[in-house]
Amino acid sequence: MHIPDGYLSPQTAIPMIAVMVPVLGVAANKVKNDLKKKQIPVLAAGAAFSFVIMMFNLPVPGGSSAHAVGAVLLAILLGPWAACLGVSVALIIQALVFGDGGILAVGANCFNIAFVMSFAGYYTYKLIKGAADKLSGRGMAAAFIGSYVGLNIAALTTALMFGAQYHLFQAADGTPLYFMYSIKVAVATMMSEHIILAGPVEGLVTVIALWFVGKNYPALLADSPKWIAGNGKGVGSHA
């Protein structure tokens, strides 16, 4: 899902950077003001977890590959804004140091994989979990479905960005200038990989990691402690 440089037109990539600068500014402020000092190590470990889990490439039949992200796990633990910041840090380092995802495309990648996934997944989770405990059957089902949905909506926005290039940017002779397949092909391919393979893996990874965190540090999963969003307003809401 990491879009490399060259696959997006500058007319797409640059505005996405312009969008993500204020979004990450807000996220940084939320983390600074609403998280406590002792929660920062959880954010660091969570962002590092996201970095490493993205290295576990899953073979997709037909010769492609996909991977889980861990963004919704972070959102469940610390709220969607902190998740957006943590995953963005991982994505920016992946682009700069490891060439995984482009530099021009880094705004688009942070938008899809950090912002869209964290928020879409988190609110799906909240909706399903309701008032149930995080570690209850319903809480775990909500974590599975929320992270599944979050990853798939991120795959969808990525596919739409890809496919839009084909329709909007062509050379005079009609050949595509950037991404080279239609929206239909991009959505069908990206979604089948993530609906069938990467999505269920994301769900499993999220549930197992939540169980691990809850078993070792139950306080991190305590229902609605003061510093976790208890009312769907993100980390900013002090109960």
Place this chain on the structure above:
Amino acid sequence: MLKTYKNLWWGLLVLIILSPLGLLATGTAFGEWGLDELADEVGFIPAGLAKFADFWQYVLLPDYSVPGMNAGFGQATAGYIISAVVGVLLVVLVISIFYRLARD
């Protein structure tokens, strides 16, 4: 940073050691083909794509590998683990800025 939540860091270390499992999936993800793969995967290289593909020239550990360590699966595995360690350290370094900024 590392003293609290020690078991989270131990868990992370286990994942880092297991990370070379990710090398078993040799296929490139959809829409992430390099210039060298496009001819096979797509059949041509779009003009705009060729222009911007190498925009960033300062990748130190390309595709989670250590340059020069390409001889066989053993070296690729070592390079992958080194990359995971470097990545984790950089992520923790950046996030730890917020340790100073956040309140008690």
